[in-house]
Amino acid sequence: MASLLQRIAAAGKTYEGNEAGSREDLINLSRARSFWAESAMSAHIRLAVDVQLFQHLRDFGDIGLSAQTLAEKTGLDVLLLGRLIETSSFHATALSNGLSEEIYQHSISFGYDAARPSFNAFPEYFKKIGYKQPTSLTDGPFQDAHRTQLPFFDWLVATPPNLQHFGSFMAAYRAGKANWYDPGFYPVADRLIHGFDSSMSDILLVDVGGGEGHDMTLFAAQHTFHPGRIVLQDREPVIASVVETLKADSPFEAQAHDFFTTQPIKGARAYSLHSILHDWGDDDGVRILENLKPALRPGYSRVLLNEIVLSEENPTLAAASMDMMMLAHFAVRERTEADWKAILERVGLKFVKIYTYPGVAESVIEAELAS
Template identity: 65%
Template sequence: MCGEIALRACFVTDEFQSALSAHCKYAVQVKLFQHLRDAGDDGVGSEELAEKTGTDVLLLERIMRHLIAMKMITFFKGRFFGTALSHGLAADNYQQSIDFCYDVARPAFNVFPEHFKKAGYRPRITFTNGPLQAAHGTDLPFFDWLVATPPHLEEFDAFMSAYRAGKADWCSPGFYPVEEQLIQGFDPSINEVLLVDVGGGRGHDTLSFSAQYAHPGKLVLQDREAVITSIQDKEALPFGCEAHDFFTPQPIQAARAYLLHSILHDWDDEAGIRILENLKPALKAGYSRVLLNEIVLSEENPMIAATSMDMMMMAHMGVRERTEVEWKAIIAKAGLRFVRIYDYPGVAESVIEAELL
């Protein structure tokens, strides 16, 4: 009996989530969450909301009942009210995230069964031969496809912004011990650079670090030339910027620490090892630290945020999140020594510390 109940629950949950996904996409199209947010404590009636959204009243009421049942919105005395959740989803980055999940990710997940079946359940998923390519009829790798299909790149950037929202950064108090591990023992006579943010994008991590610590050394952000140029042109930054391809030797020698946030998870093991090997000659033994801010999959008690991201990586890029054993293997093959993993409650990513042997 328990097994039967669990099976029924599985079917019901899938049905509810499929409808909810479609309703959230509808909500984006008609700005439903924005209308509920703007109505505030007064709420809004069916006729008025139908007019604002351009939706037939009967259709609107059926959709709204499901959103009420899913605790997305509330209904009281004939009027609809938004919730903290629906108000949050009215923000631009969450609106674009819903578009990305529905238009890009969902089709890739939907082809999982047939894609795996065709491969005899032994699929060789690569950058150019995975569920995303099968779902969207392309031979392009994920990021190239995003660039070629606007506005999906902008939606993906918004999705990553929403994914990070409200989470502790790697350098937040209680996560990685910055004062003890980086600032104490920093020696500017070795190199004035305290931290190199390798492949750091638009500087989210570097800005967070700069805001939280009175750091005694320089901070340097590295990324592709186009990214560095775009942020240098916009504003004065409290750190240095330089173009660098992490598949080439690291130009900054003997910095105190080199941070790679969600870099290696974008690549297979061979490429990940190559990235670390290009970093290795720049490290000073007994001084420099390599900090990998990455998901470490638990085999006994995996977090849904971690496994969901693993499925995203399989669907879109043909790569994977890694377990502790797998991370240790990559670090060892690159000729580095694994030191320790630092975790933070409720955060999927960890900080993996490594150094020269």
């Protein structure tokens, strides 16, 4: 215990100094608490979402409110409220105010309603399949828990508001963390902008499977004077939605593309795939990269995989937790450096380098055509 307290104190000092990764260090240290409290704590916070407890605390601010008043506001019996939260007066904190925001309210709901049942199903599910690795997108712990044959994303679409809650969960997961194109992470100026050759293509960057363009909007804002064009690619329904709201001065263009088909843009300086391959098994990952490979120009085009690189010795809490999310919901896994190199080798791509940033779960794996 003394050692743990010393480590927490040291991490607290680095956090006060706003050092990169210090917040994540404190979160990792918080794992050293009794597991038996976790189930009750998660149930309490999910109930708090339903009764808007955090919003009521926020609205009263520093003034605070009594247990009786909060019970009336939330509809909770005052004795039940006292058992759930053992105090007689209530005041907002920075944490409770943060949890009152919609993005975190949705995240709590997703974690408890969609994800937690999958993990609760682990013991019976793995016993039933003989404690083997699941391999099917439609017959894993998630399907067993939710009594469905739908793949995870199809189920989200079919059961509103789960899709919206999942979107908020992923946004909250990345909130406050450096993006791959931020200073100190991947050297955009040195590796992409320097050496850009418009005779190869007038396109600097293609965001493959980039959703609604969040990354490309921020990339363009971060690198205002970049050369060349930026193109966002995703499935037809996603791009149709993007095009509806795309402004004339948008920093990127939008193009419908299925990454299981041949990449139509040839010779771009870089192709970015952000958290794409981790949703797929090795064979499908190879298919995605094989469809990208013919578009690459030797010694010029970069492939940038923004993915978790799982440490085999000391995985972080964020990386290990995401690996379990992939096991529960997609029957796939996060990959180690050796795993990523093996996939690249199968495709005929050369591993160049892994770029990391303190406190950020995802790394940038840079690859290019093998000579």
